[in-house]
Structure formats: C-alpha cells, structure tokens
Amino acid sequence: MTAPSVTITPRGAERLASGHVWIYRSDVASSAGAEAGVVRMVNQKKCFWGQALYSTQSQIALRFLTRESRPIDATFLAERIRGAARYRAQVAAGAHAYRLVAAEGDLLPSLIVDRYGDCLVIQTLSQGMDKFKSAVVEILQKEFAPRSILERNDAAVRALEGLPEQTGVLAGEDVGEIVVEENGVKMSFDLRHGQKTGGFLDQRENRATAANYAHGRALDCFTYTGGFALTLAPHCDSVLGIDSSADALKQAQRSQELNGFSNLEWKEANCFDFLKAADQEKLRYDLVVIDPPAFARQKSSHESALRGYKELNLRALKILSPGGYLVTCSCSYHVSEADLLGVVAEAALDAHRTVTVVERRTQSRDHPILLTVPETHYLKCLILRVC
C-alpha cells in the first residue's frame, strides 16, 4: 500500500536539500488529511522528495526517513538498527552502558534505545515512531536477546506530539536497578525512575577523559548519580559530589559502596550556593567538574543561560589551585561552543586567572552528530587548565 502524500513548500524542499531532517509545520503546504505515520513527501510540482514520519500535532511535522521509495516496515527498521549496532561495535567496544540507537543521529527519527548491560530501555518520541513500537521491540528481541526491554516514554517532548506518558516492561523481566561497569567503575542505574533512561550516557567518554587529569582534591558539581565523581575517585585523594537531588545521591552512594571507595563524599546542595560559600571559605580543589542541566531549553533563554554558565565558571575558576583543571559542560543546544568559550573567557578575566584550553570535546560518539543537522550537536565539554 502506498503511503499518503504530504506536500512541502519550496522552503521545506530547500531544507531537505541542505541535509536537514526536520520539516516544520509552516513548511507543509498540504497534508490532505494525512494521519500520523509514514508519508511520502512531494513538492508542489508533485516531485517525490522521500519518505518521512508525519505528526498531526508537533511543530516538527515531518521527520525524514529516506530518499528511497521502498516499504517502511520491520525490514527497513531492522536494517537501520543493525547499522546503528555495527557502529557501536566500533565506538563503544568494551562499554556496557551506551546509546545503541540515537534517533535522528542514526536516521531512526525519535527512537532512542539505550543499553545497560543485558537490558534495553527505549523511547519512541514522535507519533510516527510510537506506531512502530511493537515492531521495534520484536527486532530488538531478535537481534540482541536482552533480558529486559523497558519503555521510558515519560519524556516531556511526548506531550508536544499529543502522546501520553508511559513507562513499563515491554518484554522480559521487570528490571529496576542494574549495575554495570563504566570506564572500569561499577555504576548503579535506576532504569525505572532515573533521569532520561537511567543515566547520562552522553558523558561516558568525557568522564573517562576527565580521569586523565584527575589528582588531589576533586569536586563534581551537578554529580547526579556520581558519574564523574566515581570515575575520578581512583585517581584522587578525595572527591566531593554535589547535587540538589537526594534520590540521585542515594544512587551515587550505592555505587560508591559497590566499588568500596572510601575517598568519596556526597552533599545535597544547590551548586551555585555551594561554590559561592567554597570561595568565601577559601576551599581549594585540583579539579572541578561543572555539568549543569540545560539552562537554555529555548532560544529566548540564551542570555540568562549565559549568565548562569558565567557565574558557575567564575566561581569554579576561583577555587582551583594553580595547575588545576576545570571540566565544564553545557548540554544546551542553543549555547554554542563559541558561546561557552566566550563566557569562560570572561569568567577567567574576572577571576584574574590565566587559563589554557586543553581539550574541546562533545557528546560520546554513540550519540552521533549529523553534519547537516546542528541540533544533533548539543553537548559541549571544555577541559581547561588554570596556570
């Protein structure tokens, strides 16, 4: 059966020609009663532009699938999922918790599949992909034979699609906590209640890299379940992890116990307040990690986000010992690497510190960045050294 057609405007066609994978509703000329699911995109002269997932509700009306005219079915999805897995076999070899399918980054729009040991956690974040949920589960069972497949469809973006929040077991066992090794350290993840699908897998490589610079006293601000702190611990005299979430810190404590680390402490606090007090009390650290939540979720909060990043980085730079390292991150797509470098430079000047840029990093490679889709490059991580 041929999929229904949706007509795109010349501007929509230009966007596709430039390599983008989203068409906004304002660039849909006619959808002629198309329902959520796979559609054929045509221009106003009826020329075929490829196939996409159509949403009846989201401002992102079309999510590009392929330029080919072929059935979009379990065979198509399985090919793409196998392709994603082949890439992970290269870039996540030896990892036990990583993103197996990264939505647009793997040309499987709005499908997330995260692997935690022998368990998989999935999210179907658009109307079109949600319709393929059971097909995806069948493919995952066949390809990977996981112990469990859980659904974490409680992400806020589902509301933009008119989709309900849903969580639960889709196949296999009902797994809550799982312990996996990441960068040689045991980490406990709560797959049912943790943020995202349980953990911030996009920082896996940055955590390992930060450990290369770790020494003395380290401070991990916005530690969540202790990802950076636990990875730094074997290389430091002491590490303090701070977060405002008591539940996240309980999980961090659990991982600490699993590893038997005695040089780690956790503190429930607002990082802005802690850093201010630390400076006043003249506390000093040899490595500070700043990994806050996205401050600029919309373009309109760009300026206030920059003020937030500047304040955190200024305070962090003030408490670093000479020769110390700052690992500073932003996961706001609307804050570019240039923006982050700019605010850290301002912070360094205000703090009267000379700073060198040691590494400019991004999300782990299992979260691919599409060259022509800037939105897929969201995480920035700078490693800086204070002279």
Ligand SMILES: C[S@@+](CC[C@H](N)C(=O)[O-])C[C@H]1O[C@@H](n2cnc3c(N)ncnc32)[C@H](O)[C@@H]1O
């Ligand atoms: C991006 S996550 C950090 C991820 C973590 N670094 C990791 O590698 O897993 C941001 C964390 O900041 C915490 N948070 C948000 N606002 C905070 C604040 N003002 N002070 C302290 N923690 C905060 C959240 O609870 C969340 O755990």
